[in-house]
Amino acid sequence: MASVFDIIGPVMVGPSSSHTAGAVKLGNIARRCCADRINKVDFYLHGSFAETCRGHGTDRALLGGILGMNAADERIRNSLEYARESGIEFAFHSADLGDVHPNTVKIIINCANGSAGELTGASIGGGEVRVSSVNNTHIEFSGKYPTIITVHQDKPGIVAQVSAIFANHAVNIAFLKVFRQSRGSVASMVIETDQEVEPSMLDEIALVAEIKQIMFVDV
Amino acid sequence: MFQFSRADELLEICAKQNLELPDAVILSEQEEWGRSRDEIWYEMEARLKIMENSVEKGLEPDLKSIGGLIGGNAAKLKSYIQYGSLGGKIINQAVAYALAVTEYNACMGKIVAAPTAGSSGILPGILMALKDEKNYSREQLINAMFVAAGIGKVIASSATLSGAAGGCQAECGAGSAMASASAAYLGGGNPGVCMEAAAMALKGLLGLVCDPVAGLVEVPCSKRNATSTANAIICADMALAGIDSFIPFDEVVDAMFRIGNMMSSDLKETARGGCALTPTALAFTQTIR
Numbered sequence: 001m002a003s004v005f006d007i008i009g010p011v012m013v014g015p016s017s018s019h020t021a022g023a024v025k026l027g028n029i030a031r032r033c034c035a036d037r038i039n040k041v042d043f044y045l046h047g048s049f050a051e052t053c054r055g056h057g058t059d060r061a062l063l064g065g066i067l068g069m070n071a072a073d074e075r076i077r078n079s080l081e082y083a084r085e086s087g088i089e090f091a092f093h094s095a096d097l098g099d100v101h102p103n104t105v106k107i108i109i110n111c112a113n114g115s116a117g118e119l120t121g122a123s124i125g126g127g128e129v130r131v132s133s134v135n136n137t138h139i140e141f142s143g144k145y146p147t148i149i150t151v152h153q154d155k156p157g158i159v160a161q162v163s164a165i166f167a168n169h170a171v172n173i174a175f176l177k178v179f180r181q182s183r184g185s186v187a188s189m190v191i192e193t194d195q196e197v198e199p200s201m202l203d204e205i206a207l208v209a210e211i212k213q214i215m216f217v218d219v
Numbered sequence: 220m221f222q223f224s225r226a227d228e229l230l231e232i233c234a235k236q237n238l239e240l241p242d243a244v245i246l247s248e249q250e251e252w253g254r255s256r257d258e259i260w261y262e263m264e265a266r267l268k269i270m271e272n273s274v275e276k277g278l279e280p281d282l283k284s285i286g287g288l289i290g291g292n293a294a295k296l297k298s299y300i301q302y303g304s305l306g307g308k309i310i311n312q313a314v315a316y317a318l319a320v321t322e323y324n325a326c327m328g329k330i331v332a333a334p335t336a337g338s339s340g341i342l343p344g345i346l347m348a349l350k351d352e353k354n355y356s357r358e359q360l361i362n363a364m365f366v367a368a369g370i371g372k373v374i375a376s377s378a379t380l381s382g383a384a385g386g387c388q389a390e391c392g393a394g395s396a397m398a399s400a401s402a403a404y405l406g407g408g409n410p411g412v413c414m415e416a417a418a419m420a421l422k423g424l425l426g427l428v429c430d431p432v433a434g435l436v437e438v439p440c441s442k443r444n445a446t447s448t449a450n451a452i453i454c455a456d457m458a459l460a461g462i463d464s465f466i467p468f469d470e471v472v473d474a475m476f477r478i479g480n481m482m483s484s485d486l487k488e489t490a491r492g493g494c495a496l497t498p499t500a501l502a503f504t505q506t507i508r
Contacts, residue, residue: 002246007334007371007380007397008342008364011269014324015285015436017336018383050488052434054284055507057327077327111447125381126335 010127012071018103019049020146022123024076026063028219029131029143030107033117034099038088041066044095049123059092061218062105071219078088101130109176137188139179143219145192148205151213154180154187158210162172162189171195173216186212221247224376226414226468229244229369233410240400240410241365244372263361263368266331270343272319273330277319284325286435286507292442293319295470310354310449315387317344317448321441334371334380337387337429338394340444342367345398355405363401365378368469370397372418378476382429383488385479387443392424392475395447395454396468418464418471419454420447425471426478428486430493432500433507437493 007158014022027101033036045053053059057076064079067086075082083090097104101122121131131141134149141147152158159178166173172194180187197216206214221227221243232243247487248259275332278297282290296315304311317340322341324330333342342402346360355363371380379385399420400413408416432438458464464471494500 002375003252004244004259004365004368004371004372005266007331007368007375008263008266011266011329011331014339015327017332020327021336041306051508052490055433055435055437057285060327072329074327074329086350123302125383127332180448191409 002017007030010071013061013074013126017127018123019052019058020061020124020127021071022129023049023058023061023070023105024065024071024073025127025129025143025219026105026119026121026123026131027062028066028068028070028119028144029121029129029217030109030119031066031068031181032217033119033135034109034115035113035114036117037112038066038109039112040089041137042108043090043092043190044097044106044108044153044207045106046095046097046100046106049103049105050094052208053092058153063090064106066109134188137179137181137186139188139190140177141190141192141217142188143217145174146197146218148189148191148193148197149215149217150189150205150211152187153212154184154210155210158208159189161208162191162205165201166191166193168178169198169201171197171201193214223247224373226373226417226472227371229373230410230414234256239362240369240404240413241362244365244369244443245348247272256261260361263364264357267346267357267361267364268420269329269331271347272321273320273328273339274316276305276345277321277323278315280313282322282326284322285327285432286296286437288432288435288503289325289441290322290419293322305508306449308420309348310452311450312351313344313348313452316347317341317444318342321444325435325437325441333352333367334375335390335392337382337383338444338447341391341394341439341448341451342401344444344448345402349402349405353405356393356494359405363405366404366413367397367401369417370400373468374472374485377472379479385476386482386487387427387429388421388424388475389479390429391443391447392421392427394444395451396421398448399451399458402452403458406459408455408459410457414468414476415463416455417456418466418468419457419462420451420477421468421471422464422466423450423454424474425475428482428493429488430495431490432488433504434490434495438500
């Protein structure tokens with residue numbers, strides 16, 4: 001059931017919930033792919049995102065999200081200037097990303113530590129988004145809930161170890177999905193929670209031996 | 220106990236428990252999300268403040284939208300009505316404010332989607348104009364926002380609030396129904412009268428397509444907010460006069476949903492039909508590609 005604040009809301013910087021508010025959210029999620037300072041961001045815009053990018057401020061919205069702004073932040077209008085001031089390089093490209101939602105963007109982030117992060121996602125309407133890939137691995141989440149994404153070795157017992165940590169912290173798991181490329185190789189867990197997640201809990205999860213990487217998204 | 224997805228359920232809750240519409244909507248929000256009445260009230264009040272700010276900012280004469288097609292129209296109408304108008308002060312004031320919010324939205328200003336960004340002008344337009352001319356209290360205005368939210372929830376439950384799924388009838392049509400019910404509430408209408416206002420307002424905009432020029436939320440969106448605002452006031456007055464819709468609100472919502480499903484996707488936000496394919500629109504589109 002919708003909340004009254006989904007109807008009289010969201011509060012957002014215009015002009016479009018799908019092309020602006022959703023784009024901010026995708027940018028904001030994507031910045032978590034980079035654990036260090038961001039040097040350069042390339043945006044590959046597909047379909048309607050590419051066609052109406054400037055007129056909807058999709059470019060400023062995506063970059064505003066990368067800078068950590070949320071959909072109601074009035075600085076979004078000037079995010080290109082803010083990015084230049086912060087020494088972040090950026091470029092927008094039209095691209096054919098295949099048979100995907102018309103409002104899809106692929107974001108590649110180059111970090112100061114030399115690593116590169118990738119996120120692909122779509123703005124599916126009303127400011128809501130669907131992420132379909134992180135660091136070139138197919139996973140899915142909405143960003144509606146605090147979300148923890150792991151990269152770990154695919155072997156028995158990992159899900160149990162991690163869910164025990166959630167139980168100890170009395171954090172309820174709303175949704176849990178597991179993705180993997182092939183049996184026994186690298187896998188990912190996407191855990192969406194009902195409660196706030198404390199940094200100490202993330203540290204505990206990161207200590208699980210088979211977990212190579214952990215990303216936390218709360219937008 | 221207070222949950223509803225249809226207008227007749229909401230009316231029954233009001234009748235059985237002797238509640239005003241806004242109180243029934245607030246109770247359902249408390250029940251569903253486990254929040255206190257105060258918390259919900261203050262969040263709505265904060266949204267009213269953002270609406271007021273967007274009206275004020277949108278009235279500035281030198282606004283220019285990022286797509287370049289609109290800006291300054293609200294200021295023109297506001298200044299014109301100082302010296303009289305054909306349609307009367309309240310309607311034109313509300314229309315000016317609706318234009319203001321949509322123009323501010325198109326400049327990347329901060330607005331409250333109601334129910335969407337593309338239809339964000341109608342509800343604040345009516346609330347602010349009625350506040351100016353009839354001196355309703357803040358409390359009454361916030362209550363009216365809950366009435367609008369209740370109407371929007373019914374439409375979201377049984378149909379859609381997305382132009383891409385249902386055309387403009389699902390955005391400006393829904394926004395007009397929401398605003399009309401809130402105006403009828405402020406005018407002293409009981410819950411049934413508010414539903415008649417909503418039914419007539421949505422009925423008047425059934426079939427409205429979403430055909431944005433160059434895909435932007437500018438033309439015809441801004442002026443459709445204007446006409447949907449006038450539509451909302453007229454339907455509220457009709458309902459307060461005792462006129463009923465004949466077709467109940469729930470059935471109008473069902474009809475809207477079916478029409479949306481029958482509508483070609485060319486007429487649902489894709490800019491492949493209607494106004495978006497006129498020579499003027501195509502020539503403009505060339506200039507921004």
